[in-house]
Amino acid sequence: MPTESQTPRERSPRRDSQPRRVTVVPGGPVLIEGPVELCLDDGTTVVSDRFQVAVCACRRSRTYPFCDASHRRKRR
Template sequence: MTRPEQDDVTVTACPDGPLLVRGPARLVDGDGQEIERNRATVALCRCGGTAIPPWCDGTHKVNGYRSGDPA
């Protein structure tokens, strides 16, 4: 495994949880508008249950979200 460079972007699918985005990725909404981020690492909801989209608020832990087999 190689070490990530400072400008590398990594997206990690957390089992039964959010997508963690590390690095200087540009996030935009469906209209192409910039989504401001104030952290180097952000968690994007993929369960659909968050109250603060697009961010994960931990709701996946109580709504029974299962990410399934990554294959």
């Protein structure tokens, strides 16, 4: 069981030595090669085993922390 002093990287080390690719899409989501484990600011953890995960950067997503393309809608 991990202690509170451990970082997320220490809790779940990668099985291979390849770096994880992260792509920031201007005006859109942050794309992360999966699988991923996201540690949210409220202390909860969300896991996705998809090969690529779109993480919301605008907080408009109904499925936050995952992107649902809400950033595409125009603001009035």
